[in-house]
Amino acid sequence: MTDRRANAESFETLAMPLFASLYNFAHWLTQNREEAEDLVQETYLKALKGFASFQPGTDFRAWMYRILRNTFLTSRTGLSVKMSEPLDLEEDPAALPVTSDTPESVLLARADQQAVQDALERLPVHFREVILLCDMEEMSYQQIAETIGIPIGTVMSRLSRARKSLRELLAAQARGGSEARGASK
Amino acid sequence: MTCPWSAKLDRYLDSELPDAEQTEMEAHLRGCPTCAADALSRLQLKRVTQAVGRRFSPSPEFRLKIEQSVSAPKRRPWMVRWTPAFAAAASLVLVLISVGVWLQHSRSEQAMDELADLHVSTLASVNPVDVVSTDRHTVKPWFQGKLPFSFNLPELQGSQFKLLGGRLTYFQQNPGAQLLFEVGKHRISVFIFQNRAELSRLNSESSLSRKLAFSSETWAEGGLRYFIVGDASPSEIHGLSEFLRSAARS
Numbered sequence: 001m002t003d004r005r006a007n008a009e010s011f012e013t014l015a016m017p018l019f020a021s022l023y024n025f026a027h028w029l030t031q032n033r034e035e036a037e038d039l040v041q042e043t044y045l046k047a048l049k050g051f052a053s054f055q056p057g058t059d060f061r062a063w064m065y066r067i068l069r070n071t072f073l074t075s076r077t078g079l080s081v082k083m084s085e086p087l088d089l090e091e092d093p094a095a096l097p098v099t100s101d102t103p104e105s106v107l108l109a110r111a112d113q114q115a116v117q118d119a120l121e122r123l124p125v126h127f128r129e130v131i132l133l134c135d136m137e138e139m140s141y142q143q144i145a146e147t148i149g150i151p152i153g154t155v156m157s158r159l160s161r162a163r164k165s166l167r168e169l170l171a172a173q174a175r176g177g178s179e180a181r182g183a184s185k
Numbered sequence: 186m187t188c189p190w191s192a193k194l195d196r197y198l199d200s201e202l203p204d205a206e207q208t209e210m211e212a213h214l215r216g217c218p219t220c221a222a223d224a225l226s227r228l229q230l231k232r233v234t235q236a237v238g239r240r241f242s243p244s245p246e247f248r249l250k251i252e253q254s255v256s257a258p259k260r261r262p263w264m265v266r267w268t269p270a271f272a273a274a275a276s277l278v279l280v281l282i283s284v285g286v287w288l289q290h291s292r293s294e295q296a297m298d299e300l301a302d303l304h305v306s307t308l309a310s311v312n313p314v315d316v317v318s319t320d321r322h323t324v325k326p327w328f329q330g331k332l333p334f335s336f337n338l339p340e341l342q343g344s345q346f347k348l349l350g351g352r353l354t355y356f357q358q359n360p361g362a363q364l365l366f367e368v369g370k371h372r373i374s375v376f377i378f379q380n381r382a383e384l385s386r387l388n389s390e391s392s393l394s395r396k397l398a399f400s401s402e403t404w405a406e407g408g409l410r411y412f413i414v415g416d417a418s419p420s421e422i423h424g425l426s427e428f429l430r431s432a433a434r435s
Contacts, residue, residue, distance in 0.1 A: 012255050019251060020243060027241035037247050041254070048255050116230065117237045134199060135231045136238030141201050160195055167230070 011051045014060050015044065021137065022068055028132055029072050029125060039075060043068040062139070062146040069129070069147060081125045119169040127162035134159055188220050198227055296357075296384075297401045297414070303354060304374040304399075304414045307363065314350030314365050324351045328362050336362065336377050336409060339432035345369070346425055357384075366415075366425060373415030373425060380410040402426050406433050 022043065027036040047054075047067050054063055072078040120128055133139045133147060144159075145152045190213050196202045197210045214221045307313045316327035321338035328335070331353055341348060347367045354363040354376065361378035378384060384405070400422040401414045411429060413422050 008255065012252075015255060016252065019248060023243040023247070024239055024241045028238070033241075036241070037243070040243070040247075041251060044251050044255050113233055113237050116233045117240070120234065120237065131234060132238050135234040138235075141199070156196065156201075159199075163195060163227070163230075166234075170230075 007051060008048065011048050015047060015064060018061060018064055022064060025065065025129075025132060025137070026068060026072070028120075028128060029069075030075075030077050031121065032077070035075070035077055039068060039072055042071050046071060059143055059146060062143045065133070065137075065147040066149065115170055115173050116166075119166055119173065122169055123162065123166060126158065127165055130155065130158050131162050131166060188217055190217065190220050191223055194220065194224050194227055198224065198231060297403070297412070299356065300374070300376055300412050301399050301401065301414050303356065303363065303376070307352070307354075307365065307374060308372055313352070315352040317350040319348050319350075321348060324348060324364065327351060328353075332360055332362060334377075334379050334409060337432040337435060338364070339428035341366075341428065344424075344428065345421070346373075346428065368415075368417050368421050368425070371415055371417035371421070373413060373417055373422065375425070375429065376412040376414070378410045378412075380405045380408055384410040404430070406430060409433070 019040075023036060023040050026039040026043070027033065030036045030039060043064065047064055050067075054060065073081075120131070123131070130144060130148070133144045134141075139147065141152050141155045141159075144155045148155070150158070190210065193202060193206065193210060197207060200207070202210060214224055316324050318324050318327075321340065325336070325338050328351065338348065345368050349365040349367055349372070351362055351364045354361050356376065356378060359378055359381065361376055364375040364377070366373045366375060399414055399416055400419040401412065402419075402422050403410065403412045404426065405411070411426070413426055413429075415422060
């Protein structure tokens with residue numbers, strides 16, 4: 001009883017500071033408030049139940065995000081995403097896309113927040129999550145690898161492709177916007 | 186031509202390059218305007234993504250819910266600790282009572298619905314009754330030998346009600362009498378059965394209800410269970426029930 005209470009106390013101390021970030025990430029995955037709440041609630045319950053299996057000294061944040069992500073993948077929305085997207089596909093780390101000084105990178109300088117938000121929402125979930133874990137959560141590649149359960153090389157290639165895809169979406173939006181502006185003149 | 190360093194720009198901006206390469210990249214960026222512009226653009230996107238990414242906030246209610254679900258149980262006096270158990274037990278008793286009441290209500294409703302169906306199908310029939318007579322002394326004897334019980338019919342002369350006849354009916358696999366009455370242009374069925382255990386679980390008190398424009402009333406008396414169903418007004422239905430009750434007592 002005392003052990004269980006101590007266990008719950010340390011879980012609470014470690015897990016509650018992550019609450020807002022986990023909810024935010026859950027909302028990005030599900031794109032729905034109610035589903036995000038269900039996902040976070042289930043994550044906390046699973047994590048509390050399995051807290052004994054958490055290895056002290058390892059990354060608690062990555063552990064919590066991994067539970068959330070796995071719970072998402074087994075949810076209704078997650079399963080439908082999984083059906084249409086290769087979330088656990090093993091990419092070839094050597095196949096990094098060639099990045100160049102294409103005009104879209106220049107356009108990005110003017111990318112406003114709304115455009116980035118729209119583009120992120122339109123990204124496939126496996127691209128969106130890797131970008132958010134890196135840029136928003138500021139996770140290291142190692143932490144992302146632990147969270148998603150893929151090798152670091154795959155994290156790098158997926159991140160690279162995800163960012164390329166994001167830039168292309170932004171460039172397309174910018175072109176569409178300037179064409180629309182041109183048309184209205 | 187693409188600069189070979191550009192492939193490492195993301196890792197540089199994510200601080201994922203080894204220290205030595207990180208330093209080399211910094212030196213390269215000072216001398217390569219293309220990579221510098223690209224790095225600036227990527228950095229801007231990274232910052233905007235970071236800002237945009239933190240846009241969903243949980244509600245305070247949801248935070249409280251999660252806090253409560255993971256909070257460690259605190260030591261409390263035994264009375265406080267046992268209060269939820271007592272409350273749970275009391276709630277369970279209340280739930281069981283409610284379920285019992287609901288089941289009884291549901292059974293009554295279901296029985297009345299079935300009888301309303303019987304009434305409607307009788308009216309839809311070309312020959313709604315097997316014994317056609319307005320005389321209670323003709324209708325009552327017709328059931329002799331057909332039913333394991335007997336009943337009294339009221340004298341309706343001078344009242345607004347008129348007996349049209351009767352027929353045998355079956356309800357929940359048991360035989361009974363169905364009597365057809367008329368009030369104005371409305372027809373009313375009176376069902377009489379032996380009051381079995383299943384029927385006695387229905388409302389034992391006389392009850393009157395109105396559903397789908399049908400009025401109905403049921404009561405038990407002298408070992409028999411009476412049901413009245415019809416599209417007449419509740420007061421007319423009740424009026425007929427009073428006649429039947431007084432006949433049963435006579």
